[in-house]
Amino acid sequence: MADGKTTASARRPSGQRRADAQRSIDRILDAGLRLYTSRPGVSVAEVAAAAGVGRVTLYGHFPSRTELAKALLERAFAETEAAWREVDTSGPADEALERVLREQWHLMERNRNLRDNIIGDVSPQWLRARHDPILKRIEDLITRGRDDGAFRTDLPLSWLITALYSLVHAASDEISAGRLTTGQAPDVLVASLRSLYRP
Amino acid sequence: MADGKTTASARRPSGQRRADAQRSIDRILDAGLRLYTSRPGVSVAEVAAAAGVGRVTLYGHFPSRTELAKALLERAFAETEAAWREVDTSGPADEALERVLREQWHLMERNRNLRDNIIGDVSPQWLRARHDPILKRIEDLITRGRDDGAFRTDLPLSWLITALYSLVHAASDEISAGRLTTGQAPDVLVASLRSLYRP
DNA sequence: CTTAACTCGAACATCGATGTACGGGTTGCC
DNA sequence: GGCAACCCGTACATCGATGTTCGAGTTAAG
Numbered sequence: 020m021a022d023g024k025t026t027a028s029a030r031r032p033s034g035q036r037r038a039d040a041q042r043s044i045d046r047i048l049d050a051g052l053r054l055y056t057s058r059p060g061v062s063v064a065e066v067a068a069a070a071g072v073g074r075v076t077l078y079g080h081f082p083s084r085t086e087l088a089k090a091l092l093e094r095a096f097a098e099t100e101a102a103w104r105e106v107d108t109s110g111p112a113d114e115a116l117e118r119v120l121r122e123q124w125h126l127m128e129r130n131r132n133l134r135d136n137i138i139g140d141v142s143p144q145w146l147r148a149r150h151d152p153i154l155k156r157i158e159d160l161i162t163r164g165r166d167d168g169a170f171r172t173d174l175p176l177s178w179l180i181t182a183l184y185s186l187v188h189a190a191s192d193e194i195s196a197g198r199l200t201t202g203q204a205p206d207v208l209v210a211s212l213r214s215l216y217r218p
Numbered sequence: 219m220a221d222g223k224t225t226a227s228a229r230r231p232s233g234q235r236r237a238d239a240q241r242s243i244d245r246i247l248d249a250g251l252r253l254y255t256s257r258p259g260v261s262v263a264e265v266a267a268a269a270g271v272g273r274v275t276l277y278g279h280f281p282s283r284t285e286l287a288k289a290l291l292e293r294a295f296a297e298t299e300a301a302w303r304e305v306d307t308s309g310p311a312d313e314a315l316e317r318v319l320r321e322q323w324h325l326m327e328r329n330r331n332l333r334d335n336i337i338g339d340v341s342p343q344w345l346r347a348r349h350d351p352i353l354k355r356i357e358d359l360i361t362r363g364r365d366d367g368a369f370r371t372d373l374p375l376s377w378l379i380t381a382l383y384s385l386v387h388a389a390s391d392e393i394s395a396g397r398l399t400t401g402q403a404p405d406v407l408v409a410s411l412r413s414l415y416r417p
Numbered sequence: 418c419t420t421a422a423c424t425c426g427a428a429c430a431t432c433g434a435t436g437t438a439c440g441g442g443t444t445g446c447c
Numbered sequence: 448g449g450c451a452a453c454c455c456g457t458a459c460a461t462c463g464a465t466g467t468t469c470g471a472g473t474t475a476a477g
Contacts, residue, residue: 037445037452060338062434073455078436139259171413177397178406181388189384190377198376207377214413236422236475261464272425277466 044080046070051091056129059136063087088140095130096149102126103156112164113216119160120187120212121205128191131184154180164216171218179216186211243279245269250290255328258335262286287339294329295348301325302355311363312415318359319386319411320404327390330383353379363415370417378415385410 036044050070054061063084067074081087102123108115134150161179164170170179190208193199199207235243249269253260262283266276280286301322307314333349360378363369369378389407392398398406 039443039445040453043454063436064434075437075456076454079453082436084435174406174409175397175402178392178410181392181397182385182410185384185388186381189380193377193380198374198380203374207373210373211377211381211414214416215410217413238473238475239423242424262466263464274426274467275424278423281466283465 043072043076047072047077055136056132085140088137095133099126099130099153112167113169116160117209120209124205127187131188170216242271242275246276254335255331284339287336294332298325298329298352311366312368315359316408319408323404326386330387369415
């Protein structure tokens with residue numbers, strides 16, 4: 020409830036978590052990510068089993084299904100934020116956007132699937148609050164490109180962002196369906212967005 | 219099981235259905251469409267209530283949740299097929315594609331949402347079998363455009379189709395989110411696809 | 418008008434998922 | 448070595464959804 024930090028799991032008085040407890044948490048989170056990114060409607064029991072952990076143990080760390088989902092998302096968002104900090108967004112906006120796409124498109128793909136399949140397990144408000152800062156970085160980049168004349172201005176800014184996410188998602192699906200390889204995907208994606216964004 | 223025709227509902231010996239029964243079926247289908255297109259995870263009880271019909275009555279016509287879902291999809295597919303037959307797909311492929319989009323994009327939007335929210339209620343094989351013929355029409359049109367030089371050939375055909383569906387879906391979401399009006403949507407969509415498909 | 422089709426609500430059986438409680442065994446940590 | 452933290456399986460209570468059954472009332476259609 021009032022943990023201050025992220026989500027759950029009562030620590031011990033020392034303030035530290037024991038090593039085996041941390042290992043369990045990691046395994047649960049890993050298994051949870053694997054399951055949630057592959058399909059919707061995952062049950063807590065399934066996650067526990069896939070993590071090689073008792074169901075009760077899982078509940079010991081994550082008091083409810085919702086808290087587990089939140090922890091999963093929190094971790095993914097942190098990863099994405101970290102990846103953003105490592106990519107060079109200076110220079111012409113179109114080239115910067117291409118760098119962003121190439122460097123972290125697979126990350127976006129994974130998180131997008133996660134986001135889709137986890138909807139309904141967390142409140143929309145919570146999701147929005149955590150997702151908006153990430154969205155904003157892309158928005159800023161595209162806005163800069165429009166001011167510089169690198170990107171078209173005849174379509175709404177919100178549409179350009181949505182189209183980007185939509186195509187990233189689509190590319191991810193195409194890989195799952197075997198109609199696109201991991202190697203082709205970034206090229207196809209970049210070529211498509213170039214055409215779509217050019218004035 | 220072996221109905222021969224579509225799904226369920228034992229008719230009377232005369233082979234005809236009574237008028238009030240048909241009315242119930244229609245109301246159930248209407249309510250089901252309304253619910254399923256608005257969100258996933260709809261329950262049979264909800265559909266019955268929204269249709270103003272007893273839950274038992276619903277089960278009398280659709281023996282299971284799956285059969286109801288199939289009937290809903292069947293009806294949507296039939297509508298789409300009918301709409302295809304009424305649009306002129308002759309002439310230059312790019313203009314034909316634009317006509318298709320403008321005339322039935324809202325239909326595609328509705329069916330797309332239905333398709334998304336109903337996944338898991340019918341077997342993937344069944345869905346594929348019914349959806350492929352519709353997909354094929356678009357595929358043929360795009361193929362023709364590529365042969366004529368109207369559409370680009372540097373990206374896989376499957377990707378062009380996926381991108382189209384993806385953007386239609388995205389446009390539908392944007393309307394739900396209030397970031398696009400029903401009036402703007404077709405224009406935005408057509409402009410985007412023109413850019414994306416041009417060689 | 419008469420019959421068969423249709424509708425309804427209430428009740429029941431089943432199932433799977435969520436979350437909690439108990440009690441006995443391991444294992445990290447000082 | 449000893450304590451507390453941690454793990455485990457089992458069992459239990461609850462909840463919501465799915466289908467089915469029963470019996471009685473209503474309504475279309477010949």
